Amino acid sequence: MKLVILGGGGFRVPLVYGALLGDHAEGRVTEVVLHDLDAGRLGAVARVLAEQAVGVPDAPAVTATTDLDEALRGADFVFSAIRVGGLEGRAADERVALAEGVLGQETVGAGGIAYGLRTVPVAVDIARRVRQLAPDAWVINFTNPAGLVTEAMSRHIGDRVIGICDSPVGLGRRVARMLGGNPDEAFIDYVGLNHLGWLRGLRIAGRDELPRLLADAELLGSFEEGRLFGAEWLQSLGAIPNEYLHYYYFNREAVRAYQEAEQTRGAFLRDQQARFYEELSGGQASTSALKAWDATRAEREATYMAENREAAGVGDRAAEDLESGGYEKVALALMRAIARDERTTLILNVRNRTTLSALDADAVIEVPCSVDANGAHPMSVDPLPGHATGLVCAVKAVEREVLSAAESGSRTTAAKAFALHPLVDSVAVARRLVEGYRAVHEGLGYLR
Numbered sequence: 001m002k003l004v005i006l007g008g009g010g011f012r013v014p015l016v017y018g019a020l021l022g023d024h025a026e027g028r029v030t031e032v033v034l035h036d037l038d039a040g041r042l043g044a045v046a047r048v049l050a051e052q053a054v055g056v057p058d059a060p061a062v063t064a065t066t067d068l069d070e071a072l073r074g075a076d077f078v079f080s081a082i083r084v085g086g087l088e089g090r091a092a093d094e095r096v097a098l099a100e101g102v103l104g105q106e107t108v109g110a111g112g113i114a115y116g117l118r119t120v121p122v123a124v125d126i127a128r129r130v131r132q133l134a135p136d137a138w139v140i141n142f143t144n145p146a147g148l149v150t151e152a153m154s155r156h157i158g159d160r161v162i163g164i165c166d167s168p169v170g171l172g173r174r175v176a177r178m179l180g181g182n183p184d185e186a187f188i189d190y191v192g193l194n195h196l197g198w199l200r201g202l203r204i205a206g207r208d209e210l211p212r213l214l215a216d217a218e219l220l221g222s223f224e225e226g227r228l229f230g231a232e233w234l235q236s237l238g239a240i241p242n243e244y245l246h247y248y249y250f251n252r253e254a255v256r257a258y259q260e261a262e263q264t265r266g267a268f269l270r271d272q273q274a275r276f277y278e279e280l281s282g283g284q285a286s287t288s289a290l291k292a293w294d295a296t297r298a299e300r301e302a303t304y305m306a307e308n309r310e311a312a313g314v315g316d317r318a319a320e321d322l323e324s325g326g327y328e329k330v331a332l333a334l335m336r337a338i339a340r341d342e343r344t345t346l347i348l349n350v351r352n353r354t355t356l357s358a359l360d361a362d363a364v365i366e367v368p369c370s371v372d373a374n375g376a377h378p379m380s381v382d383p384l385p386g387h388a389t390g391l392v393c394a395v396k397a398v399e400r401e402v403l404s405a406a407e408s409g410s411r412t413t414a415a416k417a418f419a420l421h422p423l424v425d426s427v428a429v430a431r432r433l434v435e436g437y438r439a440v441h442e443g444l445g446y447l448r
Helices: 013-021 039-052 068-072 086-099 109-133 146-160 167-178 210-214 224-229 231-237 243-249 251-260 265-281 289-302 306-312 327-340 386-408 411-420 427-440
Strands: 002-006 031-035 061-065 077-080 138-141 161-163 187-193 196-204 344-351 364-372 375-378
Touching: 002 013, 002 068, 013 031, 013 039, 013 327, 031 039, 031 068, 039 061, 039 265, 039 289, 068 109, 077 109, 077 327, 086 109, 086 251, 086 265, 086 427, 109 138, 109 146, 109 386, 109 411, 109 427, 138 146, 138 327, 146 161, 146 344, 146 364, 146 375, 146 386, 167 187, 167 196, 167 210, 167 224, 167 243, 167 344, 187 344, 187 386, 196 210, 196 243, 196 386, 224 231, 224 243, 243 251, 243 306, 251 306, 265 289, 327 344, 327 364, 344 375, 386 411, 411 427
Parallel strands: 002 031, 002 077, 031 061, 077 138, 138 161
Antiparallel strands: 161 344, 187 196, 187 364, 344 364, 364 375
């Protein structure tokens, strides 16, 4: 099988390739094509992959290209992991938002809208080219904002695009461990949108063990989300929120922490990854690309959501919380299920159909899905409580305005998207955000 990775010069690509190296079954991926607009980044990542493949006799062959059409032809699977505007764009998103006193995080609030506005047109172009050049390919979308981008692409290639995220899986695994269960055998009842969902139950051997966790304040304080939100709030909700809901539930504290931080997250990652690519750009034989990448990755994980932990007063991440959900493992399980009909259950971003009655059939949501050779099928779930339904509907309405603005190029519609977001509390601020982002992002020049 041929796997194409768009954004193949990106920092997370070695995680995907490492997962592929452990797959030796028939029907596995034998060819990986990296596509990126930056040849230097492609070269650096290719060095890391080459070191990963040492000693693996059947390692997938790796090629790299800056030609998108060349990459897509003959693809069986396409991973879309692009970052339009790069990390400098993310840092600018944060600066513009924080100057207006609102959140600039890359998937939440003003920053997420700005990122979506410049990413959607590119993602739509990719979907159209996949439909033309590789119509039988499945697109697995990693690109943030994942739910919004997946919905944009689904309008052109339907259910052949599936969004993935490791946040729900990581949350479920942490909760399962707290309850003494095997994370690989637990069923996670998780519902919402990408980066806006709630774990409402966790079944081990058919029994929901979440009530036992919620009844124990000490146990709630022993894992990351419990420390971040506090036992009292989790008990009040009767659920464990995705970590990104901290931006909603503790918005003022989060904004203040970001404003007071020495450097925003985007700026930190921009500088950190620039050092990594610069270190490898010369191709010195003495530099181990894999070791340099692994050290950079460890620092990245340890500092994840540092401002939120500062706002919550919970200090550094605990060692046991550093394990993510393993989005590369989710992607591999998804590919296996489709390519080999190895049926499985995964939490994915897919079109709603009739899953959540408050949303229409085409709205992309994040829920447990049964996956087989015909793709991912959202499972039936209980309705969300009123407070969660209201938030989901409000944010989905914003996403729809972003899609409309991206299609029409209307500055008025873009301003409406900002103004309607629960974390932007002023039409005047929304209008200034549009102009501020147009001033710093060349890619938003289409807004008129």
